[in-house]
Amino acid sequence: MYSVLPSKQKTAFISKRNVRVIKEYLKQRKLLNATKEDKLARLKQLRKTRSINASTYRHLKDVVIMKSEQKRIELAKASIEKSVKLEKTEYRVDSQPTEYKQSFNRIL
DSSP, X not given: OTTTSOOHHHHHHHHHHHHHHHHHHHHXXXXXXXXXXXXXXXXXHHHHTTSSOHHHHHHHHHHHHHHHHHHHHHHHHHHHHHSOOSSOOOOOXXXXXXXXXXXXXXXX
């Protein structure tokens, strides 16, 4: 059972790498939030000076928020891909049907 567990050195390397990935993610997330807040402040300023009307303001605000959320999701996916997992999971398809599938096929 103990031979399955990774060595302490390997675990320490993986932990350090994951900490770096998390720190990088948080830094990028902070930049994304700052950019979003700047854009929203600029829109608010345009609305105050009556450069844009209320419906345009609401539309642009929604666009800025949606783009920000999309970038946040992409950043999270990229960070997950960069992280190192302790164990690799392999997926394989069984060639033989399970009992549940067999009984279901009999019913049909």
